[in-house]
Amino acid sequence: SALCGEALCENFDGSFLCICPNDNEEFDPITSQCRSMAETDTEPELGPTLMAGERKECYFNLNDANFCNNVLSRNTTKQECCCTAGAGWGDNCEIHPCPIPGRDDYNQLCPHGSGLLTLPVSSGPSHDDKHFNDANECEMFGSEICKNGQCSNFFAGYFCFCHSGFYYDKIRLECVDYNECEFTNPCEHGACVNTVGSFNCFCSPPLVLDSSRQRCVSLNTTEDPDQDVHVDICWRRLEGDNMCADPVQERRTTYTECCCLSGVAWSGQCAFCPRKDSADYAAMCNLPRTDGTDSLRERTGYEYGPEDPSESFPPPYWDNYGGPAGTYDVPESVPLFTDGDYGVQQPPFRVPISQPVVPLAPQPVDPYAERYDSFEGLQAEECGILNGCENGRCVRVREGYTCDCFDGYELDLDKMACIDINECEDISDKIPLCQNGQCMNTEGSYKCTCLPGFVASAKPHKCIPAIPDSKFRKTEN
Ligand SMILES: [Ca+2]
Ligand SMILES: [Ca+2]
Structure with a gap:
């Protein structure tokens, strides 16, 4: 915080900013003090005789195909334009490219360096013998200078803060996707x-x-x-x-x-x-x-x-x-x-x-393991699998949810559904389900159709020989 003196030091991406407590103040890194902008920030009131005060359009990114539309501001002096973020200055796309920093013509136009403007003569010598002033780029160029981001002025420059995932393109003067x-x-x-x-x-x-x-x-x-x-x-x-x-x-x-x-x-x-x-x-x-x-x-x-x-x-x-x-x-x-x-x-x-x-x-889940200890019927909608518990009911288990299927149904893990068990195809049963009959699967159960010459008995799923002289009968059990 010593770096910023009385100003607030704000950390940001690999650097810091000195922010003055009052809006109408700006930080001067030379004196490490906040200064009232009103003291020095007098808008130049230049007469028509002063060519330096001539106001034209300020352009950026002249390499762009549509550079005529790349207008930063329509009302700037050449110094305001070229000593800050401008690339060219002129009228109606008749553009004079800005001088390149370091060269004589640049030093002539921008004697105080980048981001600093000569104080107008009319304001007289300032109290601290300072003949320049910070250019408030954010104010001069508005949203044009930091498109899709947040502009923040500082002495002899400005910041454009971009959303994460974007960086500031100094040529296009906008936040660009990284x-x-x-x-x-x-x-x-x-x-x-x-x-x-x-x-x-x-x-x-x-x-x-x-x-x-x-x-x-x-x-x-x-x-x-x-x-x-x-x-x-x-x-x-x-x-x-x-x-x-x-x-x-x-x-x-x-x-x-x-x-x-x-x-x-x-x-x-x-x-x-x-x-x-x-x-x-x-x-x-x-x-x-x-x-x-x-x-x-x-x-x-x-x-x-x-x-x-x-x-x-x-x-x-x-x-x-x-x-x-x-x-x-x-x-x-x-x-x-x-x-x-x-x-x-x-x-x-x-x-x-x-x-x-x-x-x-x-992984195989045994639906009848002790995970059913916390048996708890739920609305199907709560199950997270919605219709998946048709022919069963949704239960919450330690791992989440599953379906407790009704008798005759088993859980199909691929479909998360209770599907009918085909008892007739269950090869684990050594004894045929239907004695002297043909097994037929039904929804939720099965039935036995007695073979020719047999009839249903009192015992379920068992067909017995029919009375010899009776006609062929087919009985379902
Ligand atoms: Ca500035
Ligand atoms: Ca990206």
């Missing part, structure tokens, strides 16, 4: 795709993106089993410039659970959920397809499709196994932006919604 993918690949074992303000990582199957969103990992060789189920913040709202807001306070969820219930985005990286009317959403949340094939049993299973990455959702079941819900707290990495916040922060990731999100390696 291409994170250009020189080094931030995506471990994956492909980097630059986006405005951030970047995305894409993995080639069978690798999938891990919870860091910057690493492609194999499903089968995850070192840390705790990372298999990634639970994180579930956001219920997006506000402003798609910033995540209104977190679910009670607990953290998996991506699937969040998106299929009340969430619109997930995790500290604000990964968007698929649109509720999209096929991705239907697939992820195990919803009936809208094309009429809404029966779970008729639906094709979820497969990893290397040919079509957009269809490569993992079986939703696995992602629904959230870990024990931890206490809610926002990690430090969460980019909680406000509009006025131009600080240096981690880039907010925009996670492509078509990417598989932290899927788990399928």
Whole structure:
């Protein structure tokens, strides 16, 4: 703070700023003091006789094809233009390029150096024998000098603060997206795709993106089993410039659970959920397809499709196994932006919604193991798998949710659905289910059709020889 004297020292990206407590003051690094701008900042009132006071348009970026439109200000002196951020000065695109710093003509035009303007003669000699004044570039050039950013004036210069993920282009005088993918690949074992303000990582199957969103990992060789189920913040709202807001306070969820219930985005990286009317959403949340094939049993299973990455959702079941819900707290990495916040922060990731999100390696689940200790019937909607518990009921277990299937049904883990057991095809039974009959599977059960010459008996699933002279009868049991 000694560097700034009485002014406030504000740290920013690798440097610092001295900020005077009052708006009408500016910091003078030579005296390390705040000075009233009113003392010195008298707008030059130059007569027409003074050629130096002639006011014309100030241009920037003359290498641009549309340089005629690159007007910084329409009302500047040549010194104001060329000794600050201007590249050329003139009228109606009749541009005189500004002299190059270091050369004689530059030193002549800008005798006090860059960012400093000669005090007009009319103001007389100032009390401290100073003949120059800081140019307030932010005021002179308005939004043109720091497009998409926040301009901050300082003595002999100015700053343009950009949102994270952007840098200030001194030629274009605007905040430009930083291409994170250009020189080094931030995506471990994956492909980097630059986006405005951030970047995305894409993995080639069978690798999938891990919870860091910057690493492609194999499903089968995850070192840390705790990372298999990634639970994180579930956001219920997006506000402003798609910033995540209104977190679910009670607990953290998996991506699937969040998106299929009340969430619109997930995790500290604000990964968007698929649109509720999209096929991705239907697939992820195990919803009936809208094309009429809404029966779970008729639906094709979820497969990893290397040919079509957009269809490569993992079986939703696995992602629904959230870990024990931890206490809610926002990690430090969460980019909680406000509009006025131009600080240096981690880039907010925009996670492509078509990417598989932290899927788990399928593992056999015994639906009747002690994990059912905390048996608890839930509304299907609470289950996070929605229609998945048809012919069963949704229960919360330690790992998340599962379906407790009704008798005659078994859980199909690929479809996260209770499907009918085909008792007739169960080869584990050594004794045929239907004695002297043919087994026929039915929804939730089975039936026996007696073979010709046999009739149903009082015992279920047992056919006995028919009375010899009776006609052939077919009896169902
Ligand atoms: Ca300045
Ligand atoms: Ca970028």
